[in-house]
Amino acid sequence: QVQLVESGGGLVQPGGSLRLSCAASGSIFGIVMGWYRQAPGNQRELVAIITSSGSTSHADTVKGRFTISRDNAKNTVYLQMNSLKSEDTAVYYCNAGGIYYSNSPGRYWGQGTQVTVSS
Numbered sequence: 001q002v003q004l005v006e007s008g009g010g011l012v013q014p015g016g017s018l019r020l021s022c023a024a025s026g027s028i029f030g031i032v033m034g035w036y037r038q039a040p041g042n043q044r045e046l047v048a049i050i051t052s053s054g055s056t057s058h059a060d061t062v063k064g065r066f067t068i069s070r071d072n073a074k075n076t077v078y079l080q081m082n083s084l085k086s087e088d089t090a091v092y093y094c095n096a097g098g099i100y101y102s103n104s105p106g107r108y109w110g111q112g113t114q115v116t117v118s119s
Contacts (some may be wrong), residue, residue, distance in 0.1 A: 002026055002108045004094045009113030012084055016117070021078040022094030022110060028052075032098045033070060033077040034105060037090035037115075044093070048079065051100050062088075084117045091115075 012018055020035070034049035035098035048058040048068035056068050077094060081087045091114050097106025 002031070003026070003112035004096060004098045004108060004111040006092065006094050006110040008019070009092060009115045009116055011116045011118065013119050014111050014117055016084050017080070017082045018084065018115060019090055019095075020081065020113060020115075022079075023078040024075040024077075024096065026075065027072075028070070028075050028077070028096065029072050032100045032106065033068075034095040034098050035068060035077075036093045036095055037088075038093070038112075039090040042090075043081065046103055046105075047092070049098060049100060049103065050077065055089045055100070057100070057103065084115075086117050089115060089117050 005023050008020040030052045035047040036044050038044040049115040050056045050068045066082045071079045093112045094110035096103045096108040
């Protein structure tokens with residue numbers, strides 16, 4: 001079983017930056033990883049996904065501002081968030097076991113970390 005724990009969320013001003021981390025209890029080698037987010041009243045949406053070899057896909061709403069990466073040796077996935085906007089405010093969830101080519105999430109989820117962008 002894969003257990004995921006997110007960290008790095010917090011309160012930042014518009015234009016600021018945060019880096020989220022997702023630590024897995026076991027090896028993530030060979031597993032597609034992703035970041036999703038959910039704001040109050042909204043559906044959970046894909047932010048970015050990454051394959052075991054490092055291929056990535058980012059949602060249009062965050063492209064150019066957010067970057068997903070992974071360190072397989074540390075069993076950790078990251079989401080670097082720059083130029084944050086108030087619209088980015090949401091709970092961010094780490095996901096494991098998704099299908100890269102269809103952007104479908106896997107069955108493993110972290111508990112989420114809150115990101116609030118406000119002045």
